[in-house]
Amino acid sequence: MAVKLSRERFEELVRAALAELPAEFRRYLNGLEVRVEDYPDDELMAEWGLVPPDYPFGMYEGPALPDVDTPSDFPGTIVLYRRPLEEWCRTEDELRDQVRRTVYHELGHRFGYSDEGMLDELRGGAGIPWPAKARQAEVERHLRQAEHDLAAAEVLLAAGRFDWALDAALAAADRALRALLLAWGNDPEAIGHDGIPELLARAVRRDPAFRRFKPLLRLDAVSLDMGEAGASPPRERVRPAAARDAVAHAQDLIAEAHAVREAR
Helix, strand or coil: CCCCCCHHHHHHHHHHHHHCCCHHHHCCCCCEEEEEECCCCHHHHHHCCCCCCCCCCEEEECCCHHHCCCCCCCCEEEEEEHHHHHHHCCCHHHHHHHHHHHHHHHHHHHCCCCCCCCCCCCHHHCCCCCCHHHHHHHHHHHHHHHHHHHHHHHHHHHCCCHHHHHHHHHHHHHHHHHHHHHHHCCCCCCCCCCCHHHHHHHHHHHCHHHHHHCHHHHHHCCCCCCCCCCCCCHHHHCCHHHHHHHHHHHHHHHHHHHHHHHHC
16 A cells, blocks of 8 residues: 655655765755656656656756766756655655665766666665565565576476577576575665676676686577578577576576575
């Protein structure tokens, strides 16, 4: 059930989020307007290609830090959309957390970061500690999905569908890496947009032994698209050895993720 607050209380949550911003970022708030609206207007929804009830939580409008002459004071506006945020959350605590994450994310755009290149401290509000129970639930969820994808990959490999087996095995490896990193304490929001190359790089920084999974980068780069007109389909381009290697790496990564989870 959605949570409903008065506008005054909602605005208090926004002010609290700004007050909790790390000091190295707060100095760039001069000239910034932060306001609350119930919903985005039709023009913005059309511009972003969205239709109700798929509303954004917030937006930033204005120049980015790298493009201004006076970094200590430049204009810009962050808008928080109150109703979509309230409808997403079930308790005031959840709403407080999501408001904070949204404020931090939109500030990241003010600083010049895209969604994909966002700093960990700002990506979706990353750096805000997740409760241990919630983090553990994410680990379990990714592991269950990894095992499901691996089982599919093994069946497809046995059936000789090497392109589909490769795709399913890579999905399993991706999920296993996420479970592993979360069990090590990485923030779920910080790794949310990462693919296998970024996830593996994080794992290697934590434990150089994970360099043995570097062949996954080559396998991840195998094109499973149909390609140009007249090109051979993926079924003919993916070799059996590639699918077998991907399945083996996924099996090993799932085992590693289970070991880390059980050691915590």
